[in-house]
Amino acid sequence: MAVRILLAEDDRHIVETLTFVLERDGFGVSAAFDGEDAVRQLRSSPPDLLILDVMLPRLNGFEVLKLVRSDPLLKSMPVIVLTAKGQAQDRRMAEEIGVDEFMTKPFSNRDIVAAVRRVTGPR
Secondary structure, three states: OOOEEEEEOOOHHHHHHHHHHHHHOOOEEEEEOOHHHHHHHHHHOOOOEEEEEOOOOOOOHHHHHHHHHHOOOOOOOOEEEEEOOOOHHHHHHHHHHOOOEEEEOOOOHHHHHHHHHHHHOOO
16 A cells, blocks of 8 residues: 655645655655645544645644644654755754654755655555
């Protein structure tokens, strides 16, 4: 069974690109375009992995990550944070909340697939 990924990202071009790249590599991908929708999807049908943009409408990525880490059913889910804001304070905040991987935009397709494989383990 394919690893199921929820991609929480408000840039539709990035969603389109990552969906294509990840599905081509055998992953199942669904998308949320804001933080509230991401939380709703996480709670209704938890994926195997969350790829999370920091700059999301409604709830930002840090707020979503805090909710994930405080939810007993979701707290062990691997999370990769993607951000255009690569400042040290953002990385530190994400790591303190409990992110598994932190990637800055722009990123290569190969790097994102490698990160997904690292946090989801062997298939």
